[in-house]
Amino acid sequence: MSEGSDNPLFLKLMNDEYFFLDPAHTDPKRIKKEREIARELKKTPWWKEKIRPGLCAHCGLKFKPEDLTMDHVVPLARGGTSSKSNLVPACKECNAQKKLSTPVDLLFAQLEREKS
Numbered sequence: 513m514s515e516g517s518d519n520p521l522f523l524k525l526m527n528d529e530y531f532f533l534d535p536a537h538t539d540p541k542r543i544k545k546e547r548e549i550a551r552e553l554k555k556t557p558w559w560k561e562k563i564r565p566g567l568c569a570h571c572g573l574k575f576k577p578e579d580l581t582m583d584h585v586v587p588l589a590r591g592g593t594s595s596k597s598n599l600v601p602a603c604k605e606c607n608a609q610k611k612l613s614t615p616v617d618l619l620f621a622q623l624e625r626e627k628s
Contacts, residue, residue, distance in 0.1 A: 546593060
């Protein structure tokens with residue numbers, strides 16, 4: 513795809529999941545800016561208070577606060593931002609498994625599994 517194209521990208525993950533990626537969301541400058549914002553938020557009392565209980569927002573298990581990662585609920589590549597309302601503590605395993613999924617994607621996947 514050429515730079516500046518209005519065509520959406522589709523990213524295929526290994527397990528046959530496809531994600532719609534808008535070029536405006538995947539712009540490297542935007543991603544870099546959002547990651548810088550996230551790094552700054554990690555240093556704030558707000559984030560330290562978020563991780564203090566040590567709970568992963570996805571699986572609910574308890575971890576040492578320093579073992580939790582910052583997860584964008586709506587991934588940056590799918591239009592998410594590094595805002596307090598879009599950031600949650602997550603264990604490394606949940607964050608890695610989530611990849612580019614949103615809560616809606618995960619809910620639909622769960623419903624599909626329950627149907628079968």
